[in-house]
Amino acid sequence: MAKRVGVLTAGGDSPGLNAAIRGLGKAAIGRFGMELVGFRDGIRGLATNNTIELTASALSGILTAGGTILGTSRDKVQRMVVDGEVRDMIPAIGEVYARNNLDCLVMLGGGGxxxxxxxxxxxxxxVIHLPKTIDKDVAQTDNTFGFSTALEIATEAIDRLHSTAHSHHRILLVELMGHRAGWLTLGAGIAGGADIILLPEIPYTVESVAATINARRDKGSNFSVVAVAEGARDVSDAAAVSAAQALVASAKTPEAKAAARAHLAHVIDGQREHTFKLARELEAATGLESRVTILGYVQRGGTPCAADRLLGSRIGAAAAWHIDQGDFGIMVASRGEGTAPVPLDKVAGFTNLVPVDHAWVQTARDLGTGLGD
Incomplete structure (x- = not known):
């Protein structure tokens, strides 16, 4: 009998998801004679058996489409809110898996x-996992589909902000996505010629950022463009978050861990709109007007670029091959121009952060870009 493969997309939407679904489907159906069953709206659709048959005709025309034709959600399999109650849905998911006579479940998503x-x-x-995220923070893979498109969008935004910053002699801060990892901000900042780049991995001081701006003014540049990752923090705020995270890690009982997580959430919530706070501080320190632009969801919307279509197609097609070979419990990682299977226990719970000595960081320093440290 033909192998039946379930597929879902989870977490935030990302350019290239449909390319990966198509790559998986065309290879699975056309080359290996498999059948595909899509689950709508991520883990929630899997738990409730909300399905759609993914035939060859259903995959037609989706290569260039943004978002995901399957829909998505951010649910956790072991802690899902159903009818107002938090439930472990793993047993229910196992029943859905068996009811649909699945031989494999392919899950497209990020670290969660x-x-x-x-x-x-x-x-x-x-299970097979395919890595997508515009943050490029999934461990054990060279790249994730979605990143290249977001990088193009963020770079173009920085390009456009230069003219306004120069014309009005202002500090323009552009906040980009990236809670934990600064790959997108670092890449777009370098490509877009930002004067200062602030990353989650390198806590900054206002004094250092202001010194870079003042040094530029002393050389005749009465404006600056600052690329800020949403997870970037000054030294004191970063220390507060680290201390709260340490409490979570050291908690021994479920009650203590819940209290520690609540404290961490309170600390992070108190640091919201940090980019606006930084703008006010830089105005006071430099005497230059400051303005903030937050790109938000526009970074992951719209048509995927060619690089993400290619990457999604490669990883999706490779997943079909691994299913045929019986390789499960893996993530299909990008490796150079090819792919490689990585055991899930080497991926789950790990994050691909920007090393402080990474080549991109060194490039920024060589270019004279301020990093706030």
Whole structure:
């Protein structure tokens, strides 16, 4: 009998998701004679058996489409709110898996999806994870589909802000996505010629940022463009978050861990709109007007670029091959121009952060770009 493969997309939407679905589907159906079953709206659709048959005709025309034809959600398999109650849905998901006669479940998503995939694999399901995120923070892969498109969008935004900054002699701060990892801000900042780049991995001081701006003014440049990752923090705020995270890690009981997580959430909530705070501080320190632009969801919307279509197609097609070979409990990682299977226990719970000595960081320093440290 033909192998039946379930597929879902989870977490935030990302350019290239449809390319990966198409790559998986065309290879699975056309080359290996498999059948595909799509689950709508991520983990929630999987838990409630909300399905759609993914035939060859259903995959037609989706290569260039943004978002995901399957819909998505951010649910956790072991803690899903159903009818107002938090439930472990892994047993229900196992029943849906069996009811649909699945031989494998392919889950497209980021770090949270990798954790969900591992939990389902540990429960006995045949699972494969495909890495997507505009943050490029999934561990053990060279790249993630979605990143290249977001990089193009963020770079163009910085390009456009230069003219306004120069014309009005202002400091323009552009906040880009990236809670934990600064790959997008670093890449766009370098490509767009930002004067200062602030990353989650390198806590900054207002004094250092202001010194860079003042030094530029002393040389005749009465404006500056600052690329700020949403997860970037000054030294004191970064220390507060680290201390709160340490409390979570050291908590021994469920009650203590819940209290520590609540404290961490309170600390992070108190640091919202940090880019606006930084803008006010820089105005006071430099005497230059400051303005903030937050790109938000526009960074991950619209048509995927060629690089993300290619990457999604490669990883999706490779997943079909691994299913045919019986390789499960893996993530299909990007490796140079090819792919490689990586066990889920080496991916789930890990994050690909920007090393402080990374080549991109050194490039920024060589260009004279301020990093706030």
């Amino acid at each position: 999806t990798a954790k969900n995939a591992k939990r389902l694999a540990d429960a006995g399901l045949n």
